[in-house]
Amino acid sequence: MSRISTGIMMIIFVFVASPLYATNSHQQENNKKIVLEFYEKAINQMDFEAASVFLGPHYVQHNQRAADGIEGLKSFISYLRDTFPHAHSTIKRVFADGVYVILHVHAVRIPGTRGIAIVDIFKLKDGKIIEHWDVHEDIVDNPANANGMF
Secondary structure, three states, X not given: OOHHHHHHHHHHHHHHXXXXXXXXXXXXXXXXXXXXXXXXXXXXXXXXXXXXXXXXXXXXXXXXXXXXXXXXXXXXXXXXXXXXXXXXXXEEEEEEEOOEEEEEEEEEOXXXXXXXXXXXXXXXXXXXXXXXXXXXXXXXXXXXXXXXXX
16 A cells, blocks of 8 residues: 555545444444443432333343333332342543443442442443343352452
């Protein structure tokens, strides 16, 4: 490829492709905000009605302990509210990758306990949450290393 062709390709990238990446970056930041607001309403405030505005028409749940769908989420939030009324989750990190938002969370369901480390993964479509996965691990009293979970 000649220098002129390379130069033309760079110009095309800057003026054509860059706005696509900027839009994607803007959408990822917007997706983060949506998930953070949803998480606060659903998990910390345990308010299904307030959280439900962030859901798409269909919600796929991959947590094995929660029923699928929007009604399953409603039941899970009700369970949290009834069983762990003083629970609180602190989001330590937020990542976005395309249509996915990933949270690294310290959840303490019973005040005074060490809690659990959670990674929540949300998929969004058209600005709405449509799918959720999570993995979690208890924070132990005597870890094998001093690195911490967060």
